[in-house]
Amino acid sequence: MKHDEHLHTLTGAYALDALTGEEQRAFAAHLRRCEACLGEVGEFEATAARLAAAVSLPAPAPMRRAVLTRIDTVRQAPPRTRPPAPALLTTALTRRAGPFVIAASIAAAATFGGLAVRQHQQAEQARTQAQHSARQAQDLAAVLAASDARAVHGRTTTGAATTVVTSALREEAAFVSSGLPAPPADRTYQLWFDDQGTMRPAGLLPGDGATLMEGGPGTARAVGLTLEPSGGSLRPTTTPLLLLPLPA
Template identity: 50%
Template sequence: MTAADLHTLAGAYAVWALDEDERRAFEAHLDQCESCRTEVGEFQATAARLAQATAETPPPAMKQQVLRRAALVRHDPPEVQLPAPRSHRAAPVRRAQAFILAASVAAAAALGGVAVWQYQDAHDAHQQAVQAEAHAQQIAAVLAAPDARTVSGTVNDTTRAVVVESRSQNRAVFLTPGLPALPADKVYQLWYDDAGTMRPAGLVPPGTANQTVLLTGALGPARGMGITVEPAGGSPRPTSAPIALMAFPTT
């Protein structure tokens, strides 16, 4: 593959459409080519905006209909095999009647418990759906903002990443095709860089490729962002040197 060929791969690399050999060759080329680094960052930001612009939110009526039906579904009560009553002996009949009554009470209690569980489960699902929709809308607002600006960088010299920041939205979004896996007791943490002071900005969910992460908190005075490896759950301040630092555009 010639250098001229490598220059044509920026768009495919930005949307993670290269095979492993092409990706390695192009990433080695990126270390030496400023124009390709800029082009990749622009392609990735554009792809993210197009993805958000074409996303469709399900109609509210559909969501309510699904949740309502989930709450109304009833489970069949357990089948109880009862001994056949013998009419010529009163004591077994009374015992059978008492057993039936007890089984009926137990079944009613079980069904009541199932109804409560189903209602709570549907309520939780609804809350999660509302939160996820609000989160997606915040990301879309940053990516589509007229003043959105993009900066790209490399994490651990191996993985490309992009940050889109908007002063009008006062937020920033981090995009990556997937960071290298960490041990179970470690996590990638994002930080706002306030003139050298690192401010916590959220964690990168582990084990997921093609991630789009809305940084936690307001952009404020931040002039860049950083990434560190921290103990699981994150840290109030960095415990290790940043594995990536990306300065926001100044103009």
């Protein structure tokens, strides 16, 4: 009996292929005879797919254009040529070109140098964003795979599907939405923990997707979602679009 109770807690880990060896085989056999776990695994797999889609990022437009522009001009191996000595090249330019040509050459070099700096900055920004997204995905996956992970599902007043996954052991909660319309330009979605009637801010939600809620669930009994002025509010200023009771 205790063995079966332990297996019931592995639905999240199984959905993420995090089980191995004997534990994986035991749970697979348990899944064939437990309809409750089978349904919960399906819900966790759907939530994991939403999380993956929410944190995936396309390549930055400037980087993509630069790669496509240069792809046909970059050699697989550089040609075997010997560059002229810098001193000789400078002497040749001085003798054969007037000061305007030399000035134009310097200006072109500065322009290309500035372009290289901008491309480097764009690449660094893309790398930083990718690292942040990777950390967010890891945190969300950790909540989902927690041994005590519990998921509840609901819909907003606009019809968007939502899922809240909580882990008491990690003291964290993740919010996932699908079909949430983009907020107006001067508004943002804001998440809340309902602490027995007192709404506690739990982070902003720019739009559809997944996010790790700010602050642990604690003794919260529900999760709320409202549409607030840009930047968020200390207390809800509009009627909740969602008030989803959390599992006990």
